[in-house]
Amino acid sequence: MRVPRTTKRLRPRSVRARIVTLLMLPIVSLMALWGFAAVTTAVSIGDTERVKDVNAELLTPVGELVTALQTERTAATRYAAAPGAQHLAALTAAGNASDRAVTAVRDGANASSTDAGLLDAGLPARIDRLEADARALAALRADIDKTDIDKTGADKTDTDKTGAAQKAFTGYSTVIEHAFAVVGGLTGENDTDAASEARIVLELSRAREAVAQEQALLAAGSGAGTLTKEQYALFVGAVATQRELLGPAIADLKPVHRTAYDAVLDSGSYDTLAAVENRVRSAGPGTSAVSAGFLTDWDGSAGAVLKGLAEAETGAGTDATAQADPFGWDTLGDSGMAVVLGLVGVLLSLLVSVLVGRGLIVELLDLRNDALEVAGRRLPRAMRRLHAGQGVDIDAEAPMRRLVGDELAQVGTALTAVQRAALKAASERAELLSGISGVYVSIARRSQVLLHRQLDLLHQLEQRPREQTEIQELYRVDYLATRMRRHSESLLILSGIAPGRTWRDPIPLSDVLRAAVAEIEQPGRVQAWAVPRVSLNGGSVADVIHLLAELVENAASFSPPSTKVHLRAARLRDGLLIEIEDGGFGMNEEGMAEANRKIQSERVDLLDARQIGLFVVNRLADRQGLRVELRPSPNGGVTAAVFISENQLRDDMPVHDAAVPGGQSQGGRPPAQALIPQRQR
Template sequence: MRMVHAARRLRPRSVRAKIVALLMLPVVSLMALWSFAAVTTASTIGDAERAKEVNSELLAPVADFVAAIQAERTAAAAGDAEILTRAQAATDNSAEALLDGVNATSSDAALLNSALPDRLDKLTADTHGLNALRRTKSATQTTYTAYTGIIEDAFAVTGALTGENSTTTASEARVVLELSRAREALAQEQALLAAGGAAGKLTAEQYALFVGAVTVQRGLLKPAVADLRPEHQKAYNTLLESDSYSRLAGIENRVLSAGPGRSAVADGLLKGWDGSANAVLTSLAKAETEAGTAAAAKANPFGWDTLGASGIAVVLGLVGVLLSLLVSVSVGRGLIVELLDLRNSALEVAGRRLPQAMRRLHAGHGVDIDAEAPMRRLAGDELAQVGTALTAVQRAALKAASERAELLSGISGVYVSLARRSQVLLHRQLDILDHLEQRPRDPAELHELYRVDYLATRMRRHSESLLILSGIAPGRGWREPIPLGDTLRAAVAEIEDANRVQIWAAPRVSLHGGSVADVIHLLAELVENAASFSPPSTKVQLRAARMRDGVVIEVEDGGFGMNEDALADANRKLRSEKVDLLDAKQIGLFVVNRLADRQGLRVELRNSPTGGVTAAVLIPENLLRDDMPVHDDEYGHELPTPVPAPSPAPGPAVIPRQRGE
């Protein structure tokens, strides 16, 4: 569940975020692949650079040092002082170059190979111990073993570096190392035969070492050559097919057949050995250098052999990433702009244009549908089609609203016509009743006439309600201000159960004549509503109080009240700017709404402390005139009158009829 909520929180909410996420996913994936290719290519370039440094600082000096030690070992075994001196000088020069390379790479040795620092230390100690080795008067075999140990230590350093010699132009480092060991085996053969020649015989130990060296040399040379790169095999194959190597192999075979003793080093047996051995060693060293250190040194880190297809992949990947970004940004921006325009258009239609058109239609003004919502052509783009569909919906809504407004206008015209006709008849009826009431009559008969007068007055109010809901002002009105008390009694006189209404003493103020008819009508609706929704045995209280902002009139019934939802709905209808004439159950509230809006009154329903409902009406100060100074308390209320005034006896309205009646 938590993962689901987390996924919902991470889900993009806006259209812009969704489009960006949709377009950026393939771009990010492509960038990740390109980054991988770029890192791999950079690693290849770095490996090539590091291989060049390793070759120049360690591998090449180690190879030269090994060749010099091999030559010095052979010279020491032969016992020729002049040749030995030259060999020692060459060894010292190569040892100095080797030490310089070791010092240059000492800080990075552990990064190249964890075993390399110890091996370098051992080889460095060997170079420092050369002078001590040269001064010893040990046996020839001991000297041979010491020199061979130094060479093995050098090969150990080369072996630790074989993983770094990984350029694409050089052969496999392990293969080159095997060829180096094959050359070392041949150098050992030369040293052993030189020692035997100097002594006049080949001892059994020397013979055994010679046999082992020949075996190693032949076991490593030809198989290793087969594993070289094709361009490096050529030099070795030329050497293996040369006369020097053939003579060398023939002498090796004769020595192996002669066995230990004097016959193995006889002058005729070793004829041409030194020349062939030196030629083969020189060729092996050159071929080895070309296959390993020289090839790595000549490698171009940024060349085709190093980069190859990965370089093309990086370049093409970069072009693809840039094109993807360009296309994604272009397409995404265009799509976002179109969607935002579509959203803004829809919001403008829903929030401003359509409501304004509806209000104009509701107010009875015509609306040009083609001007409000011009029809677009149906384009091939889906977003344009959505915009066209929205326009079609807007036109359909305006058409339906216009037809409904025309229907309501027609109904309103019928209401106005019927109401006008009813008013004419009711005015004539009230005039007749007024004349009849003025004649002397029996009290019972006069009482019946008063009842008919009440009914006619209520009928007149209902016809006025039709005019009010149709937006037409009723015909009756007064030119002079009317006291508030008379206004309250006139409102009560327009309901059927006038005896149930208890009118409390009203402030001594008057209403302007132009507002009297609407206030009477509004209060009559509220009082009649209170009498209708309360038990017949209860009283309806009608009170008025002076405030600083005007006069507050309260109509309180003794009913069962209203729940919160019903009360809120009723107050909403009292304050709403729109009147739904199809809601027949709330006609009275809508009439009060229109009257309050026309006169600037404020009407509110609330539950009363006694359990019923109280309707409060605020008449603003601009509709009032003080008949005498009013003494207010500190809160702006008129000092209340503790005893209610008696309700009027049944009879006609107390306000004289004026124009329109």
């Protein structure tokens, strides 16, 4: 399965990042759950605080306004039905109380810190409508004050008074209904326990409103002496509403708040109230419904019931909301416990993750550092010592550990075992190479002795008078012996031993090049171009001849017999450049890079039997400080470039035609004569 590149980029690369990612995933999930619980709890606390603010600033003043308007409505209907000084005084007192309640509502709305639009989208409009109704109360009161005189200045009839009373009842009831609409908007904005209790109390408030309507209707009827059909229908509806709401709503209250309502229902005033309601409903509309026998103790009982309901309503709604504790068990509950326990769980998870992750990261980093130390320093250093022929104590370099501990400790033990195996293999290989080198030296020394004797014998035979054919045969044998001597010297060079041929005096570069060409099988294929007049220090002559012979022979071997091998030399500012160019088919980039690696590498693998001549060039170049490189030839073949530094050259050209004291070679001949075989002199 192929992994997309984007996924690869998102993957953590370091061990630390991967472990942190692995450990953080469950912690982040736990923190998300804890955050959800914390936010939920915070919302509950905020809702409770908001409900308290709404209750103190708006809900309580509106409730007091409703109570004041209910009292004023009863006084207004009684005064409208039966004008008199006593009734007017009661109306005036009730109006003053309503005005104070309106002022309290207005001040609470202005001081409220809660945006009404956030509680309920229609609440601002409801509050504005209630304020408009409050401003219209003055006009409604003015109409009631004139109920005893008509437009002509004459006393109004009973019918006019009944109509005025009904108008007052409707006006005040409309304002009260608008106040209940505001209360409904204030208590329906959330699902907190306090808000739920407030909605139940709102139903009880409507039940109290029904009782207040009953009182206002009977006050209007008793003042006029008769209960109209419309008033009777409103009275019966109010009774039904009161009885339908009061019982079920009280049953939904909390037990602590239900007690006050039960006391009202069990009181004699409520029994009297209920009895009067039943008698009025049974009597029907007319004068009998409001006769003195039917309304015995009505005002006192209705007032006591309304007062008891108002007090119970205050205790169940306003006080309960005001005393609600945002940080109490009722508000926090299970979510609060979840927040506390979740926080403890998050902290414990973080602590355990940090301790475990840190320990694991430290162990992994130590293991990585040990592996890098072994791979980058200790093992290569031991390898270099082994290749240099020095012994290595495997137990000191890689002490064996016991296979104990956890998996990481076992990985460290396995790493040590791998290091010991590598050192052991390298040590055995070094011993093998040392043995092979010794064999090379022994064979080369023996071959050199025989070859030198053979060359001396060939030189003696070449000096005797012979036929041209025999001389040519001797020259061919001389070529073969010279090449065999070079191969024997190659064995010594690969073994790290200098060959026997050395010179002390500088040798002309032209003689050095001719001597290198003379040591290959087909010297006639080599075309030497103009050579700078420069000499090579005697200590470098033998190695340079051998190195050039290897490169020239390699160029001749890997090019067609019909092509020439070009040998050029150029004097540079900081040294001498010699180029050997063949006319072969060249090498691909990989093959040429491999050949240059063998020439320039610091190590020589004696077990690699391919292109041993390149290893010989490597050893010679390293010993003399030469730079050798293979590169593509413009003609399609390969060019071998040899750079000789300035400190190995001399521009003066010494004369070598005569023997000079101190300038003899180890073979006893003049240096220039000793370079070139007899066949080329």
